[in-house]
Amino acid sequence: MSLDFTGQIVAVTGAATGFGRAIARRFAQHGARVFATDIDPTGLAETADHPNITQHVLDLTDRPAVGAWIAQVEHAAGASIGILVNNAGGVIGRTMQPIEDTPFGDWDAVLRINLDAGFTVTRAAVPGMKRAGRGRIINISSGAGLKASRTGVQAYTSAKHAVIGLTRQLAQELGPFGITVNAIAPGLFPVAPGPIAQWEGYGPEGQQRVLDGIALRRMGSADDIAKAALFFASDLADYVTGQVLPVNGGSS
Template sequence: MSHNFKDRVVVVTGAAIGFGRAISQAFVAGGARVYGCDIRQDELNTLHEQLGVLATRVDLTDRAAAAAWIAQVEADAGQAVDVLVNNAGGVAGQSNVPIEEVSDAAWDAVIEINLGAAMALSRACARGMKTKGAGAIVNVASGAALKASLTGVQAYCAAKHGLLGLTRQLAQELGPFGVRVNAVAPGFVRTNAATERQWAGYSQERQAAIIDAIALRRLGRAEDIANAVAFLASDEASFISGEILSVNGGSR
């Protein structure tokens, strides 16, 4: 079932592939006007052609560019953003190395895309949402917001924990203005080359153990995550704020 997002302006970051694409599709199905950004130009073109998403290349590690994009969306739509989905993230091509070997640049890159961008975009959308007296922000966190990460990337785990803190704090700050802020915590989903590499790097025994630790005995799909995001952004979730919803098939 699609939720009704008719006439809503929805912004999705990291929209080109994986969860972001599925999330965009869910909002399009609900009748929203969807704006997506990413750094993958080819996939953005496809997103526009196939789903009608108004797709723009924005590097969200540049906070000024992130804010400028929101201003551009508001000008184009002629209204404030109704729904912001902070989905862009990931490990920036990194894998686990001992903490003694983590460079400042590597740390900053992961913190910036998973946490800094969510702050910059929330900041850019807040004024319009507060003036309107309505809005929803959904942050795509991770199981790594609640416990250690399967990736072993320290900055990723720290950033996702930080994103949960931002979710809780902004829910309190923006709630009096009618703005809800929530997060989803997906389990591992094979969405892209990086997650395929990660999965292939596990032994067959480890793969079996990962699936065995999931009550529903399967890995998640991008659509599973998109459905949860759409629910949290919808009017059906109008009394839910400051929450983190695990979408992991019942993982131990």
């Protein structure tokens, strides 16, 4: 039983900010060799300010490029990926629009990064995990994967629910190969531009209402999500798969 990840190969998507950055840094601090990716080169470079973190700029909606990245990681590491964190996502600039006014392109774009990207990365990483006879896949869903979202963005809620479905299905499929698949469902964390804008949009009274609905009466930090990811990746979670862990300070 240990939180020492020395020698382990970790891949983290959406690592330029927020949760992804905290997750990459945590694993690196605990000794893992971390391969971090994002579409944002500036934020990613900041995250990679640790000797254990290797960065690669990538648009995760580019399927062939995703496959090439996973192959590159395995080649550079000389081993398969042991821990995969599918974190990239978000509302990518979209806000609530009535369904009849929502452009199909917005629906497609939000599903592509929140659902398809995780599927594509996992699809590419699983053969190596199967060869190794072990793997940990951690999907970042959302409170919006368990109930309607305050964002009102239909595609976001749909995608985050689907991430939980995919997590449960893959846990069944991959369990016989020694691979666990779990999801984290964060509440609202103003730790990246999208959620910061959402938080600021509430104004002081709206923010107070949100806080009053949180049992611990404070907002969480990105590191709270990183710690949950460490748990799922660690020996502590050896017998845990297909599960969803809400990390939200006890939100109602």
